[in-house]
Amino acid sequence: MADGIGASVKRKEDFRFLTGRGTYVDDINRPGQLYAHILRSPHPHASLKRIDTAKAKAASGVVAVFTGADLANDKIGGLPCGWGVKFKDDSPMKEPAHPVLAIDKVRHVGDPIAVVIANSRAEAKDAAELIAVDYQQLPAVPTIADALKKGSAAIHAEAPDNVCYDWHIGDKSAVDSAFGRAHKVAKLDLVNNRLVPNAMEPRAAIGDFDMASGDYTLYTTSQNPHVIRLLMGAFVLHIPESKLRVVAPDVGGGFGSKIFHYAEEAIVTWADGKVKRPIKWTADRTESFVSDAHGRDHVTHAELALDANGKFLALRVATQANLGAYLSSFAPAVPTYLYATLLAGCYATPAVYAEVKAVFTNTVPVDAYRGAGRPEASFLLERLVDVAAKVSGLDRVEIRRRNFIPNDAFPYQTPVAVQYDSGNYHATLDQALKGSDWAGFKARQAEAKKRGKLRGIGISTYIEACGVAPSNVAGALGARAGLYEVANVRVNPTGSVTIFTGTHSHGQGHETTFAQLVADRLGIGIDQVEISHGDTGKVPFGMGTYGSRSLAVGGSALVKAMDKIVAKGKKIAAHLMEAAEADIEFKDGKFSVAGTDKSKSFGDIALTAYVPHNYPLDVLEPGLDETAFYDPKNFTFPAGCHIAEVEIDPDTGNTTLVNFTAVDDVGRVINPMIVEGQVQGGVAQGVGQALLESCVYDKNGQLISGSMTDYTMPRADNLPNVGVSTHVTLCAHNPLGVKGCGEVGSIGSPPAIINAIVDALSEYGVGHVEMPATPLRVWQTIQAAKGKKAA
Amino acid sequence: MPQVSLTVNGKKASAEVESRTLLVQLLREKLGLTGTHVGCDTSQCGACVVHVNGKSVKSCTILAVQCQGADVLTIEGVAKPDGTLHPMQNAFRENHGLQCGFCTPGMVMSALDLVKNNASPSEREIREWLEGNLCRCTGYHNIVKSIEAGAAAMRK
Numbered sequence: 001m002a003d004g005i006g007a008s009v010k011r012k013e014d015f016r017f018l019t020g021r022g023t024y025v026d027d028i029n030r031p032g033q034l035y036a037h038i039l040r041s042p043h044p045h046a047s048l049k050r051i052d053t054a055k056a057k058a059a060s061g062v063v064a065v066f067t068g069a070d071l072a073n074d075k076i077g078g079l080p081c082g083w084g085v086k087f088k089d090d091s092p093m094k095e096p097a098h099p100v101l102a103i104d105k106v107r108h109v110g111d112p113i114a115v116v117i118a119n120s121r122a123e124a125k126d127a128a129e130l131i132a133v134d135y136q137q138l139p140a141v142p143t144i145a146d147a148l149k150k151g152s153a154a155i156h157a158e159a160p161d162n163v164c165y166d167w168h169i170g171d172k173s174a175v176d177s178a179f180g181r182a183h184k185v186a187k188l189d190l191v192n193n194r195l196v197p198n199a200m201e202p203r204a205a206i207g208d209f210d211m212a213s214g215d216y217t218l219y220t221t222s223q224n225p226h227v228i229r230l231l232m233g234a235f236v237l238h239i240p241e242s243k244l245r246v247v248a249p250d251v252g253g254g255f256g257s258k259i260f261h262y263a264e265e266a267i268v269t270w271a272d273g274k275v276k277r278p279i280k281w282t283a284d285r286t287e288s289f290v291s292d293a294h295g296r297d298h299v300t301h302a303e304l305a306l307d308a309n310g311k312f313l314a315l316r317v318a319t320q321a322n323l324g325a326y327l328s329s330f331a332p333a334v335p336t337y338l339y340a341t342l343l344a345g346c347y348a349t350p351a352v353y354a355e356v357k358a359v360f361t362n363t364v365p366v367d368a369y370r371g372a373g374r375p376e377a378s379f380l381l382e383r384l385v386d387v388a389a390k391v392s393g394l395d396r397v398e399i400r401r402r403n404f405i406p407n408d409a410f411p412y413q414t415p416v417a418v419q420y421d422s423g424n425y426h427a428t429l430d431q432a433l434k435g436s437d438w439a440g441f442k443a444r445q446a447e448a449k450k451r452g453k454l455r456g457i458g459i460s461t462y463i464e465a466c467g468v469a470p471s472n473v474a475g476a477l478g479a480r481a482g483l484y485e486v487a488n489v490r491v492n493p494t495g496s497v498t499i500f501t502g503t504h505s506h507g508q509g510h511e512t513t514f515a516q517l518v519a520d521r522l523g524i525g526i527d528q529v530e531i532s533h534g535d536t537g538k539v540p541f542g543m544g545t546y547g548s549r550s551l552a553v554g555g556s557a558l559v560k561a562m563d564k565i566v567a568k569g570k571k572i573a574a575h576l577m578e579a580a581e582a583d584i585e586f587k588d589g590k591f592s593v594a595g596t597d598k599s600k601s602f603g604d605i606a607l608t609a610y611v612p613h614n615y616p617l618d619v620l621e622p623g624l625d626e627t628a629f630y631d632p633k634n635f636t637f638p639a640g641c642h643i644a645e646v647e648i649d650p651d652t653g654n655t656t657l658v659n660f661t662a663v664d665d666v667g668r669v670i671n672p673m674i675v676e677g678q679v680q681g682g683v684a685q686g687v688g689q690a691l692l693e694s695c696v697y698d699k700n701g702q703l704i705s706g707s708m709t710d711y712t713m714p715r716a717d718n719l720p721n722v723g724v725s726t727h728v729t730l731c732a733h734n735p736l737g738v739k740g741c742g743e744v745g746s747i748g749s750p751p752a753i754i755n756a757i758v759d760a761l762s763e764y765g766v767g768h769v770e771m772p773a774t775p776l777r778v779w780q781t782i783q784a785a786k787g788k789k790a791a
Numbered sequence: 792m793p794q795v796s797l798t799v800n801g802k803k804a805s806a807e808v809e810s811r812t813l814l815v816q817l818l819r820e821k822l823g824l825t826g827t828h829v830g831c832d833t834s835q836c837g838a839c840v841v842h843v844n845g846k847s848v849k850s851c852t853i854l855a856v857q858c859q860g861a862d863v864l865t866i867e868g869v870a871k872p873d874g875t876l877h878p879m880q881n882a883f884r885e886n887h888g889l890q891c892g893f894c895t896p897g898m899v900m901s902a903l904d905l906v907k908n909n910a911s912p913s914e915r916e917i918r919e920w921l922e923g924n925l926c927r928c929t930g931y932h933n934i935v936k937s938i939e940a941g942a943a944a945m946r947k
Contacts, residue, residue, distance in 0.1 A: 010884055017892025018880040018899065020826015020866035027825035122809065200830045200838060200893040200927050252828070252893030253927050285831035507891030507928045677887045677933055684930030708835035708925070716921035716931040721914075745930075 004520030005736075008673035011512045012526065013505070022250040025204040025219050030278035033206070034063055036268055037124035038281065039114040039131050040290060041106035044142060044362035044701025045153065048104055048113070049134035056116055056130040061123030064275050065131070066267075067114045068101035076100060076270060079261055080235040081327040082227075084478040085165045085336050088355070093165035096156035096360075098326040100236065100263045100270075106135070107155055107325035108362050109703055110290025115267050117279055140362045140701030144299050144320045147359040155325060155360045162360045164323055165332065169340045169416055170353035175305075178314030178351050182305035186388035192376045193771045194297035194322070194695040195688075196711055197369045199506075201252020202283040203292060207268030211276055215243050218269045222248040222534075223258045223504050224544020227481070229536050231261040231329065237270055241536075244269075248534040251506035255685070256368035257292045258506065259546045260329035264291075289706045294695055295369025297322035298335060298376050304349075304384050310392045312347055312403050317354040317380065324365035331367045332358065337417075337477045338373030338465070338547075344414035345381045346425040346463050346639055347403040352415045362701045368546065370685050370746040371464070378462040382751030383768065386458075386758065390767075396755075397438070400429065400461050411732070417477075418465060420637045421732040428663045428727045429461055432641035435723055436661035441645070454648040455658075456760025459641065460752035466740035467552030467636035467731075484631035485549070486541045487557035489518075489565050491624035493610035495603030496528045502542010503554035504534050507681075508742065509674045510550060516670055517555055517736070521562045522602055523589025540627055548638070548740025551670065552731065557630035559735045564626035569605045572624075575616045576600055576608060636731045636739040640664035642683075642748035644756040653779025655757060657687060661723045662748065667731045667739030675741045679724045682745020688714040689746070690753035694772050712772075765789065797861045799824065800868025808855045815839045815850035817858075818865060826866040826896050830925065837924030840897040841865045847904035849923070866896035869903070879903055879941035888937030890928035898924050902938045906945055914939065 003009050016022050053065040079098040086092055102113050114131055118124035139153040146152055147162040154160045179185065206219040216239055222228050225246040232246075233239045251258060264281050272279045283291065299320045305313040321335035340354040389399045404425045405412050412420045433439070441457045448455035468474065471482035488500040497518055505511060515529040532538055542554070566586050573591035574581040583594045592599035608615060609624040645659040662679055669675050692712040696705045705711040730737030750771060757773050758766055764785035769778065796805035799822060806821040818824040818841070827850055830838035839850040842864040869877045876884065879902055889895040898921070905912055905920045912920065917938050918931070926934060 011887070013892070014884040014889060015874075015876070017889055017895050018866075018876060018883055019870050019874075020824070020896050022826075022892050024825075024828070024893065026829075027819075122811070198927055200836060200891065200925065201828070202830065250892065252830075253891040255927070285833065285836075509890070673887050677890060677929060680930035680932045681890060681928045682930075685927070687930075707833045708831045709833045713835070713925050713927070714930075715925065716918040716935065717915075719918075719931055721935075722930060722932055 458755025
């Protein structure tokens with residue numbers, strides 16, 4: 001098929017977006033709709049003494065004002081956490097309540113306190129200013145160090161030391177003994193900077209209660225509407241699934257931040273049942289900064305033991321992770337099972353031990369953001385390998401080659417729980433070295449020096465795990481849900497096909513890619529295929545889109561459902577052509593009898609299934625509509641090599657990313673154009689983390705990077721063109737051989753960039769630069785290094 | 792409440808607005824033109840760019856009442872009425888210059904104003920022109936390529 005697997009098909013979804021006809025949540029208006037505005041805490045940590053809403057209730061256009069007490073009266077539950085992690089002694093993590101609206105305490109700037117519902121946005125906003133809240137301020141605990149300080153204020157009574165869990169993985173004694181016989185040890189302390197996801201569409205939610213049926217509909221900016229229905233219906237509002245429909249229409253980017261069940265979804269759904277009118281809430285961007293889950297925020301000490309040949313003997317990692325004020329939906333998994341399980345990287349390190357202490361702070365909750373745990377792992381490891389090269393006197397490329405898991409070692413069991421199914425790390429490395437003209441770097445560096453610029457080159461050979469996840473494995477690791485995916489293939493009577501997928505597309509182009517899979521398998525044109533997603537009222541079930549899982553898990557479910565369609569089609573064809581079922585072949589949209597010229601088109605079979613006048617009704621049901629649930633056998637393990645080249649102006653510290661080369665093994669590529677776009681976008685977010693972005697709280701717990709004026713988003717002139725290519729090894733355990741491409745860019749790029757900066761500054765003896773490497777930070781690093789040299 | 796009358800995408804429109812109503816609110820909430828988006832509240836993101844009297848303007852940063860009598864073009868007015876895409880829109884599609892689509896209307900409107908002023912912008916000029924438009928999905932690479940291709944198609 002021209003539009004099948006491997007073709008750069010132009011996207012089916014583009015027409016509506018290019019003509020302003022997309023339908024995002026805030027574009028939807030329901031008859032009689034009211035508007036919600038949420039009053040949020042201006043304080044990071046305070047007791048709520050009294051909330052007086054009388055004046056707000058009496059204000060013009062106001063229909064209702066609700067506080068946490070009203071929710072408590074209705075026995076509304078707190079926001080649930082979907083993943084449990086254990087302490088080293090196997091005791092459960094501390095899991096304090098996460099009220100939808102604050103009850104007696106606020107724990108971060110932006111913590112919701114009350115909701116005003118009015119005829120217009122402006123009236124709701126105006127009235128919120130009339131709510132009088134009596135706060136008794138408590139000492140703020142904004143950082144990991146603050147949280148762990150002896151005598152710090154406790155954010156939750158359940159965790160008096162602010163520790164949520166102190167977890168570990170790996171064989172500590174094997175690691176300790178390896179360090180005992182090490183020839184050299186590389187050591188590094190580093191920070192993984194806190195980030196704000198900032199999808200371009202702010203979150204929004206509309207609650208729409210139907211009095212006639214008693215049904216609730218929630219329109220929400222979500223990556224996984226079925227998960228929201230499950231979490232909100234079962235744990236918060238106690239509405240059965242049969243009475244609750246969740247619709248996530250066009251969604252303007254997610255990057256993880258729209259996975260989670262947020263308070264505002266529960267607020268509008270519950271409140272519209274109270275006031276019996278639809279209610280819309282749309283975040284201001286400033287509100288997004290204090291209410292969307294943030295990402296990253298780790299502090300780590302790591303050590304790598306090497307033998308005399310530069311072979312890695314063991315890795316020891318101690319990480320402290322900031323979870324924010326409450327446990328967001330999947331927060332506990334991010335610094336543990338999505339992080340420490342990747343610490344073997346691409347290397348055959350025989351022993352790894354990691355311990356992770358996760359703490360509560362008076363900051364916005366932290367959860368998955370593009371890469372989720374894996375960027376933290378790759379940054380640590382790829383920086384540390386560069387340090388190891390230095391201490392052992394080996395070339396940065398050579399030390400990687402020496403330690404790569406060999407091509408013939410797959411499947412490869414790492415010492416940190418996961419088993420890699422396939423990969424070829426030498427091939428992606430070679431391709432990237434060539435693509436970046438690594439060999440010609442010295443000449444470019446010398447040329448830059450003539451212009452007074454310091455030029456550096458950096459490499460990262462990363463791995464990641466995606467395609468989450470085998471349900472039994474995830475369950476054993478603490479997940480409180482299954483992680484399979486669902487596809488329903490509805491062949492319509494005239495042969496067109498509608499696919500209902502439990503994954504969700506918010507930029508990834510599934511309406512095109514999934515249609516290509518159908519075109520390829522069923523032999524029909526992609527214009528004959530519609531992909532429907534994002535509506536629990538249409539799609540049977542699903543776990544949504546995150547962790548680069550859509551093709552690996554959702555696409556596999558689709559293949560499985562199409563296999564059922566073909567199998568049933570063969571039975572129908574056998575009947576029609578009076579042949580044995582075993583003799584029917586299906587190829588290029590035709591069912592034919594092997595060895596004859598007899599055939600029936602896919603459309604003929606579809607029509608027969610729905611108009612079963614000549615049909616084996618005694619043994620076969622009419623219709624051609626099949627559903628499959630696919631539970632993956634393993635994670636998938638995309639890997640690759642990213643190479644960054646920077647130029648630094650030593651007088652200003654200004655760092656320019658001049659070249660970037662990404663070579664990624666994402667498994668089989670369905671649509672190369674879309675894969676390139678995903679990698680470029682991921683790299684841009686990695687560049688943002690490495691050079692520009694940082695979420696900063698001051699010592700009083702105020703968010704000082706709380707708007708797009710203060711938080712540096714990457715702009716077009718911050719980025720070079722990014723050279724993207726792939727080197728494919730197939731995933732060994734899913735039917736498409738796909739691995740996932742959504743996160744590789746943000747996982748592989750930050751260490752490559754920082755390694756390039758450290759390389760550029762090597763003449764000053766600089767060993768490490770924290771992210772973001774802003775001009776100020778780079779300049780200060782240069783000045784400090786000069787000072788040290790002079791002294 | 793003040794009454795504003797203006798031309799939007801070639802058609803006369805008028806609405807009662809509060810004095811504080813922004814042009815983007817008038818377009819989205821009163822006139823149902825939801826293709827113009829709001830991505831921030833500090834005039835940084837450019838998702839709301841429209842043309843007012845032939846110039847690109849962030850419609851979150853101008854009051855509706857300032858647009859009395861103005862000629863406004865939004866993304867909905869760029870393609871031909873029969874749905875044929877403008878060469879710039881088509882270039883975004885051909886070059887995968889959009890992913891989630893949320894910043895896209897602002898990008899296209901901004902690109903059209905660039906080409907109006909500079910028929911053959913270089914890559915560097917395009918990147919600098921886009922200083923007021925944020926995209927979180929694409930890394931800009933394909934947006935820049937789209938605008939180069941769109942400008943070339945418009946020169947034909």
